[in-house]
Amino acid sequence: MLGSALLAASLASNPAALAQPHDTAQPAEPATLIDAWLGWQQQRQAAEQPALDWTYSFALRHADANQLASRRARLIAEIDSLGPILRADGQQRLPDALVRWSRRLHDMPALPARSAEPLGLLTLAGHLRQNPPMRDIETLGTCRAPRWVETWTLAGVQRRDWRPGMTVGSLLDRLPASATGSLDTISVITPRGATRTLGITAWNRQDAPLAPGARLAVRLPEHSQEAHIINRELAAFLASRLPGDDCTLWPN
Secondary structure (H helix, E strand, O other): OHHHHHHHHHHHHOOHHHHOOOOOOOOOOOOEHHHHHHHHHHHHHHOOOOOOOHHHEEEEEHHHHHHHHHHHHHHHHHHHHHHHHHHHOOOOHHHHHHHHHHHHHHOOOOOOOOOOOOOOHHHHHOOHHHOOEHHHEEEEEEEOOOOEEEEEEOOEEEEEEOOOOOEHHHHHHHOOHHHOOOOOEEEEEOOOOOEEEEEOOOOOOOOOEOOOOOEEEEOOOOOOHHHHHHHHHHHHHHHOOOOOOOEEEEOO
16 A cells, blocks of 8 residues: 555656556656665566565665765774774773774675665655655665674674574673673664664663664773774664675666
């Protein structure tokens, strides 16, 4: 029902699409992101493919795509500069973790990626004024729900098997205490790209459900500008990652 209503609205706003003779008409280039989602959904239905899962479907704006490489480079530079400072201060575990994070980031290309803002059809259908023109969109895509959650901790970067009913608390309980050490907060990034900060110690512990493909990153004590930037930029970069490994980009 939603798809039909949006398709009718799209055609009404673009009468030229109806003016072509039926037997010679070529598929019109989508004018907006909603048009692209609807067209792709119809193609999948015609091919008897599964409907798009909006939790794992995404789009990338040109403006975000153009910034990702430089933001990733700055994040790596901040991590590489903070590690030796902490080591000179007598710390060992956190600088070692930062080395592992830096190596992992070097292995993660800036693209393909997603914009962290919700740009799926269901979200845009409720906020039609926020429907972006396709000239602003670099790409869109969808992924199969993965079977993992990813953790960035003092133990490095690891993927853990997702389990039904998994929460932040139950995942942390499976990690060794050394993975979080004396750190007291964590960034949680959902497959949709939303980010929130939760407490993880006895005095501030908070819990939340975890969907497959979620990512968690322990937050550094913000005793320096470098730590503040790392906390912000690492969460933002992880929010730009695709929400799975088995993904299809449009057009395909």
